[in-house]
Amino acid sequence: MNLAGFCSLLPEALVIALMFVVFAADLFLPSIKKRLGGLTAWGLTAILACLLWQGFLAGGQKFGETFQGTFLCDPMALFFKALFILTGIIVVILAREFLKKADKNPGEFYLLILSALLGMLFLASANDFILLFVSVELVTVSFYVMTAYLKTDQRSVEAGIKYLILGALSSGMMLYGISFIYGHTGSTHFDAVRGALFGMTSAPPLLLLGILLLIAGLGFKAGAVPFQLWIPDVYEGAPIPVTAFLSVGSKMAGFAALLRICVSVIAPFDKKWALLMAVIAAMTLVYGNLGAIPQKNIKRFFGYSGIGHAGYLLTAIAAGGFSGARGVLFYLLSYAVTMLAAFLVVVYCSVHLESDDMSAYDGLSRRSPLLAGALFLSLLSLAGVPPLSGFFAKFLVLSSAVEKGLIWLAVLGALNVVISLYYYLTLVKRMYIHPPAGGVIAVPLSFQIPLYLLMLGIVGIGVVQGPFVRLAASAVSGFF
């Protein structure tokens, strides 16, 4: 392995190092134990800086392949990794606030966040089915434990068991699918599999079954209908920082893998999958957005609305090609920034109001203008109101669908914007019109700074889209 190869592994190596620092500090250094959250957050920030430097050095070129091509460090992987680490930082901030109240030993919790993050980083760079599977497992096993972390809370344990059973089922399906693909192509390496697929004149049915099972397994992570059933219950039962991590990190990981497989493995069978993906996308859109309307619990509410957003992302994947892939990346960027801002508010409220019910948000605008304003802004962006980032993301996705002739899907997507606007605005109405349910809520600086930065992101990405679209385009241009 040469120096460039090692450099391409740098963020992962640093995350592993940070894991061991946290582990050791938790065991041997009681003085640092209190400040583990801050240590982890700053450590991740340094790793993010290192990653951005790496991306700057790469300059849109493929940075390197190591381990005989199993690990690929291309611009798309770097793009996803930056989003994952950003998510990790915010989740650590959320976990810190949550653990302060929950009076739990935090060491393991940060360790599990880091290990899930590590799995996501490897997932973004995976260029081999075995590595893909191992990193997916690393992500989900960490999530099983985090979901059931509140052992004395019945709902947390129940959510953990549900997630474990369905997650094991989906992993099994995925592995079964991979075995079919391996059986037909003789390799687990993405490039070799794609080469074998190009050579085939007609697809054998068992190979198609394998790809179908693989997509089903990843669809579970991404929260696509009909693999979405776990989402509301698990989101509701899990500790709320874990809900945030699941709905941003785990979903992005699912889409990172799905996009990678669509553009770099099954690209030869493009046409066969477009219709299937389009149907899944349509079902996901309708299910998520209609399901969100009657929700009274804020976690379930974001669970369903997250399914709706997965529908838009699947629309872009169904459209495929350059514009579709660019749409997926830009949408994920906008989704991550917006959703993290929303969860900063939601977790803070949930911890300090000790309620996940939406009625707890009554009159939030008078209790804390900052929290209400940030949630308002992110809800508008999630609904897709111009000039915020969510609007342009939806525009890119729907225009890519129109470009590929999926007019009906684009129309359906546009209709769902209206539905989502309705249920997002009911929450806004609660915050601004209903009478306040309590006194003023003070927000500490450690929450204000990330909140302001993310709000700046929501507005900035929406108003000055150019550089970000170019960034997303350069991340995927290598594939087309």
Add this chain to the structure above:
Amino acid sequence: MNEAFFFYLFSGLTLLAALYVVFTKNPTYAVLSLVAAMFSLAILFVLLHAYFIAVVHVLVYAGAILVLFLFVVMLLGVGREEPASKSQRLYRIFGGFVVVGFLLEIGLIIKAVSSSAQESPTILAGTIEAVGKLLFTEYFLPFEITSVLLLVGIVGAVVLSRREQMPAEGQYLPGKAAEGGRSKQV
């Protein structure tokens, strides 16, 4: 002494042990007999020159899974016999279908194999050396990440099975802490 002798010896042993598993009334004997069946199966793998699979077979099945079976059998207690209920008769009919299907499948396989006389493979892909080489070259990175995965598994098992501090002493409810722990161990 040739391979055929050992093949017939150990396939006969496997069959006998497997039949004993099915027909014995004592669950402990059934599990122990299953261990014997697994061992003789592993020897059949050795005769096929699949040494790695043979070793893994002994380690995983005889070493881990069947010990777990034995634990469960011991914990549940042995010696009780349940009378055949209605649902059990249903299972028997279902079992009959499975047997017929399985026999048909074996027939198909034998027909397919005998119609195309295949040479036994000359390149040994299943040796420990070959597997090790692959594991430390092509699949080195996933192999290393598996160690992180195991670490997470250990930490998770400890986190979830550790006893919570109960509010009042003497009021400890054994079901409550054990519930989260046991059900979560993968």
